[in-house]
Every structure is written in structure tokens, then in C-alpha cells.
Amino acid sequence: MQYDQALKVLEEADCLADRTAVEAALDRMADAITASIGKKNPMVFCIMNGGLIVTGQLLTRLTFPLELGYLHATRYGHQTSGGDLEWKALFHADVEGRTVLLVDDILDEGVTLKALADECLARGAKKVLTAVLVNKQHERKVMPGYCADFTGLELPDRFVFGYGLDYENMWRNAPGVYAVKGL
Numbered sequence: 212m213q214y215d216q217a218l219k220v221l222e223e224a225d226c227l228a229d230r231t232a233v234e235a236a237l238d239r240m241a242d243a244i245t246a247s248i249g250k251k252n253p254m255v256f257c258i259m260n261g262g263l264i265v266t267g268q269l270l271t272r273l274t275f276p277l278e279l280g281y282l283h284a285t286r287y288g289h290q291t292s293g294g295d296l297e298w299k300a301l302f303h304a305d306v307e308g309r310t311v312l313l314v315d316d317i318l319d320e321g322v323t324l325k326a327l328a329d330e331c332l333a334r335g336a337k338k339v340l341t342a343v344l345v346n347k348q349h350e351r352k353v354m355p356g357y358c359a360d361f362t363g364l365e366l367p368d369r370f371v372f373g374y375g376l377d378y379e380n381m382w383r384n385a386p387g388v389y390a391v392k393g394l
């Protein structure tokens with residue numbers, strides 16, 4: 212996307228959660244995560260690329276011992292609807308017997324998070340928990356009622372960007388969660 216076009220996208224977008232709202236959501240998530248697994252010496256996995264900012268900002272709020280790693284899988288690319296999940300980076304850590312926390316930007320249909328959680332369990336993780344900044348509200352989940360263990364924001368069924376979420380690979384850096392005009 213060209214520079215001017217990208218500026219127009221942000222200008223015309225609807226801000227669904229500004230920086231203050233996102234920060235408050237991250238605070239709430241961190242408190243709930245700490246209460247749940249603060250004493251479990253968990254392995255935390257950032258789901259790349261979208262999970263980068265949420266994971267980073269969440270981690271500075273988690274003041275207990277943990278190990279950090281990343282997984283990379285994608286199913287949207289430049290599209291606004293998902294396809295087959297493609298692994299970009301496979302496991303490089305041993306999760307056997309461990310408590311695992313997967314952190315991502317969004318749970319839309321839940322295909323990505325469920326596949327990664329299933330993979331952790333198949334590799335012997337003792338418990339797998341999931342955390343997302345955004346849950347998109349609709350009835351197309353991978354299983355009825357599928358949701359993350361820790362959710363920051365419940366947002367409507369629109370294509371969103373910012374705080375790690377991209378629109379055509381741009382604006383992951385936008386300082387809020389925005390919905391693309393018309394999408």
C-alpha cells in the first residue's frame with residue numbers, strides 16, 4: 212500500500228478502542244493472568260506477527276518468573292478472510308509437562324489459536340491457556356462458544372488494525388484498535 216493510501220485508511224477508520232482503553236484492557240488481562248498462573252513458572256509464546264505488541268506490553272505487566280518464546284503461523288496474509296493455517300516457525304522449545312500461555316492480538320474464528328493450543332497439548336504441555344487483546348463477536352467460531360481464557364476487548368465483527376493487527380501489512384503500529392472503513 213502506498214504512503215498516502217495508508218494515511219487515508221487511518222484517517223477514515225473508526226477507532227474502536229483508543230490507547231487508554233487498550234492499556235486498561237492489558238492491565239485487567241495481566242491481573243487475571245497473574246492470579247491464574249503467577250506461580251506456575253509458565254512458558255509464554257508470542258504468536259507472530261500480530262501478537263508482537265500485545266505480548267510485549269503484557270509482559271512488562273507480568274512480574275513473576277516466566278520463559279518467553281514465539282510461534283509463527285498465519286492464515287490471512289493480505290486477505291481479510293482466513294484460509295488454511297501455514298506454519299512459518301515450528302516449535303523450538305520443549306513444552307512437555309509445562310504450563311503454556313499463548314498470546315495473540317485477536318481471536319476471530321479461533322482457527323489459529325485452537326490449532327496452536329492443540330499442538331502444545333500434543334507435545335505434552337500440562338496445561339495450555341490463551342490470551343488475546345481482541346475477541347471478535349460473531350457466530351463463526353471454530354467451535355461454538357470458543358473463546359480465549361483471557362480477553363482484553365470484545366469488539367464487533369469488523370476488520371480491525373492497530374496494536375499489532377495489520378491492514379495489508381500496514382499500521383500494526385497504530386496506537387489503538389481501528390476498524391477499516393466499510394469492512
Ligand SMILES: O=P(O)(O)OC[C@H]1O[C@H](OP(=O)(O)OP(=O)(O)O)[C@H](O)[C@@H]1O
Pocket residue numbers: 258259260261262284285286287288293315316317318319320321322323324377
Ligand atoms: O482466529 P482466526 O480466524 O484464526 O484469526 C486470528 C489470527 O489472524 C491473524 O493472523 P494472520 O494470519 O493475519 O497473521 P499475522 O499475525 O502475521 O498478521 C491474527 O494475528 C491471529 O493470529
Ligand SMILES: Nc1nc2[nH]cnc2c(=O)[nH]1
Pocket residue numbers: 287317319320369370371372376377378
Ligand atoms: N488484522 C487483522 N487480522 C485478523 N485476523 C483475523 N481477524 C482479523 C482482523 O480483523 N484484523
